[in-house]
Amino acid sequence: MLAAPGGLGVGVEDVVIHDPEDPPDAHPGDLVLVIGARGRVAAGAIRAAGRSGAAAVAVKNGTAVVNVAADAGVALIEVGHEARWEQVEALARGVVDAARAGGEADSGEVLGDLFSLAQTIATLTGGLVSIEDTASRVLAYSRAGDEVDELRRLSILGREGPERYLAMLREWGVYQRLRAGEGIVRIDERPDLGIRRRIAAGIHAGSQPLGTIWVQEGAQPLTESAEVALLGASRALAPQLIRHRTLPSPELRLREDLLAGLLDGRLDAESVADDIGADPGKPAMVLAFSLPRDRAATDRQLRRAELVHLITVHTAAYRRSALVSVIGGRVYALLPDLPEHAEPRILALAKEIAGTARRHLDVRVRAALGGVVPRLSDAAASRGDADRVLAAMARGHGTADVASLADVRAEVLLSEVLAFLGEQPRIRDPRLTELIAHDAEHGGILVPAVLAYLDAFGDVRRAARELNIHPNTVRYRVRRAGEVSGIDLDDPAQRMLTQLLLRL
Known part of the structure; x- marks a missing residue:
């Protein structure tokens, strides 16, 4: 650096190459590389760059034109004689x-x-x-x-x-x-x-x-x-x-960080609302989207980026202040400032996004609607609902690509009951523990028969169809399970406990 009339904090927007035989073609913020002219021969190019507002000029033998650059108000960089302009x-x-x-x-x-x-x-x-x-x-x-x-x-x-x-x-x-x-x-x-x-x-x-x-x-x-x-x-x-x-633009990255911070509890709702122009006191909802894991990691990453753009366009058309971000491999969309009875419109929006992804990105997307929360500060709760719905969909509950908590509420609540039981080892019936151990040693046929029988509400023929065995075989296995464990399936309390713990 031989001259910096504007100091070293001048920003560079682009790099252009200038041949002295061509007309000047620099713009404000350009770093102009002057090829084919050294020393005083480059003076004209330096003055032209200064008039255009260029950030800096790079020349060879620059010591001869330091004053020219200073008068032109443009920074001057000297390039070594041995350096190639291409490099x-x-x-x-x-x-x-x-x-x-x-x-x-x-x-x-x-x-x-x-x-x-x-x-x-x-x-x-x-x-x-x-x-x-x-x-x-x-x-x-x-x-x-x-x-x-x-x-x-x-x-x-x-x-x-x-x-x-x-x-x-x-x-x-x-x-x-x-x-x-x-x-x-x-x-x-x-x-x-x-x-x-x-x-x-x-x-x-x-x-x-x-x-x-x-x-x-x-x-x-x-x-x-x-x-x-x-x-x-x-x-x-x-x-x-x-x-x-x-790689997102700085503006897009800022909006992604706003949503991630809100959902993770790092940012307060009032600050986020102020940045996006939303009312923190109005209802909001979070949508969650997931991609299948049957693709290579690089392909999935690329599809996810395309899905983010797709969701951003659709949600912005519905709510100007919508935010979209990727958190933990899932894509989340925040819809603030919701009117009353917004769920049907949002459900249609989610179905439109899933359909467009299937047609244009060649990928099946699962979409889950969180519950509508009364204010923006409760968005994390809506996100939790959406995650619960996606988890239920991943377990095979429901065949639709889009679901709300109301669609899979029973499956979600049951999974949470089972999760609680899994964390409480003292809530066990030792008779069922013995049945599971016995079944594991003798072909594993009794427990599936009991579960199918209970799921079918005691309908032996329906359970037999589910297991693809004869109804008499179902009757025998259920009876044998009772003999091994001592459980009485005619008792409502024992029947309910058996179904829960065997599911667990």
């Missing part, structure tokens, strides 16, 4: 992009990891590596020498692949093969087009494409293990690209 631009843009992605250390690590991985892949393959998203935007790349071809040079300088080259790759079927799944795609050298030999691999989360790794052959042939290394890298990069894609 400088990658470093600067990586820092700015990381800050823009979230402004915290964890977001910086995403892009930092990508550049570090790109360099590692380059070492293992012996080529020049670039990592792109599904829109062909360059996210990171490895260092390079003079062997960079025209496609790589234009892609990196423009931060995305040039359209005429992209059109050729599409015409050759390259992108179709990359999207099809795992595997190495080979692109032959085309000297007439300025394209050197390449290998590429798609990055996927399940069946969903996330991006592409390109490896350009340089002055030396690629290593013998280049394709194996590239395949491994394509798998290792999926989590980083998911984090890069799903």
Whole structure:
């Protein structure tokens, strides 16, 4: 840093490259990299950057233009003679992009990891590596020498692949093969087009494409293990690209933190209401959504991020002050300022979200409605109701994708009674303990028969159908269970206790 007329606290919004032969094209907050001009030759570019409000200018041999920068009111950074502009631009843009992605250390690590991985892949393959998203935007790349071809040079300088080259790759079927799944795609050298030999691999989360790794052959042939290394890298990069894609904006993260803080008891309702423009004294409800666990972790994480956006749009359309957040793998939505008799409308909203997720995200979502609470400070209680409903749905109670506490109240209350009994070992009938132990040693057939008989309210034929055995077999097993344990199922109290404890 040779000059900083505005101090060191000036913010940088973007990184641009300026060629002195081109017209000035800088904007307020830009860091302008002046290539092709050193020392006093760069004076014009520095003055133009100052007039545009640029944050800083980077040049080589900058000591000759310190006064020019000071007069122009723009910071001046000197770049070492040996440094390559491509490397400088990658470093600067990586820092700015990381800050823009979230402004915290964890977001910086995403892009930092990508550049570090790109360099590692380059070492293992012996080529020049670039990592792109599904829109062909360059996210990171490895260092390079003079062997960079025209496609790589234009892609990196423009931060995305040039359209005429992209059109050729599409015409050759390259992108179709990359999207099809795992595997190495080979692109032959085309000297007439300025394209050197390449290998590429798609990055996927399940069946969903996330991006592409390109490896350009340089002055030396690629290593013998280049394709194996590239395949491994394509798998290792999926989590980083998911984090890069799903990282929320600072504004969205603030709203997520507000809801998490309210539901966890870290923030008071009045503070949250003030931030979102809600009335803390009006009724509220919490919706809870869960995804099935039958998908790979990376795919589930990506689907959850898409589900958050889907829920945010739908709930904001119903209540402007709605909040959405992910807590413990579930997605929660807070609906404040509810009018009277809001449950039917919210039930329809939850069904619409679940249906849209099934159609457009290709995923089955379970949605649970918590109870309506009289004020925002009781939102945690509504969240608890929603969690209880989801737990009942996960145990197979009900076949619908959307349910309220009223729909599964009996199952929820029974599970809580059983949970209480499970925590109270003194509330046991030793006769049932003996029956369970005996059954475990003799084929485990008596307890299921007794439970089916009690669940069927003593209807032997119905219990037999449930167990797929003969009714006489049910009668024998129930009678035998009574002989082993001494329990009298004709006694209402013993019958109820038996059903509860055997369920436990």
